[in-house]
Amino acid sequence: MFISLNEEKIVMNFTPSPYLRISGPDELYYVELREYPKNDDQSLYVEGRRISGNGGEFHIPIEFYFDFEISVSKYIPNFGLKKIFTHRFNDYGKQVLFNLETNDYNECLLWVSRIEEYQKIHGCKIFLNTKFDDINTKYTSYYQVDGIDYYKTYNIGRFPKNSHDWRTIDPRQEGVIWYGNWKTFWSYQHPRLHSNLSSKEIIDDILAL
Numbered sequence: 479m480f481i482s483l484n485e486e487k488i489v490m491n492f493t494p495s496p497y498l499r500i501s502g503p504d505e506l507y508y509v510e511l512r513e514y515p516k517n518d519d520q521s522l523y524v525e526g527r528r529i530s531g532n533g534g535e536f537h538i539p540i541e542f543y544f545d546f547e548i549s550v551s552k553y554i555p556n557f558g559l560k561k562i563f564t565h566r567f568n569d570y571g572k573q574v575l576f577n578l579e580t581n582d583y584n585e586c587l588l589w590v591s592r593i594e595e596y597q598k599i600h601g602c603k604i605f606l607n608t609k610f611d612d613i614n615t616k617y618t619s620y621y622q623v624d625g626i627d628y629y630k631t632y633n634i635g636r637f638p639k640n641s642h643d644w645r646t647i648d649p650r651q652e653g654v655i656w657y658g659n660w661k662t663f664w665s666y667q668h669p670r671l672h673s674n675l676s677s678k679e680i681i682d683d684i685l686a687l
Contacts, residue, residue: 483502486531488563512524541632545567575628580634
């Protein structure tokens with residue numbers, strides 16, 4: 479997504495995780511990401527950073543679903559920080575790509591049924607990418623191959639925990655990744671360890687069903 483404000487230009491996408499880049503006249507901008515817990519209209523702080531106005535980037539590599547809002551603020555002399563942009567995740571009517579990483583045909587069918595449940599809740603347009611042509615072509619979106627700007631990408635599968643950032647190895651939260659002193663999860667692809675989960679539990683975790 480490309481957003482043009484007064485003098486600021488913002489590029490933003492969620493494919494597969496929240497990313498924002500800004501270009502503007504100010505030296506620094508403040509970008510913050512907050513999350514709305516389920517059934518709660520009050521958001522909680524997840525992460526905030528100052529980034530350069532010369533193409534500065536903000537990226538939170540969480541790939542699974544969560545109800546987040548991202549905002550950009552700038553410093554106004556004699557006033558303070560002013561919020562100039564905000565966007566809450568909302569894939570209603572948007573094109574969403576689901577990459578299904580499995581060689582098991584029946585598991586793939588199960589995952590597609592859960593994706594359809596996600597669609598009932600969110601109202602998105604489904605684009606499938608699987609190893610099975612008859613499943614891929616179930617949706618007419620399969621034939622839309624040019625100029626697709628996906629709003630969100632989900633990767634469904636059993637992915638190893640391959641992050642090595644300080645949040646992953648911090649001894650204060652051994653075994654989990656943490657943000658905002660309250661949000662913890664197993665990896666950037668899976669909210670919890672998937673080794674003992676069923677196929678349904680794996681995708682339900684990723685899509686928060």
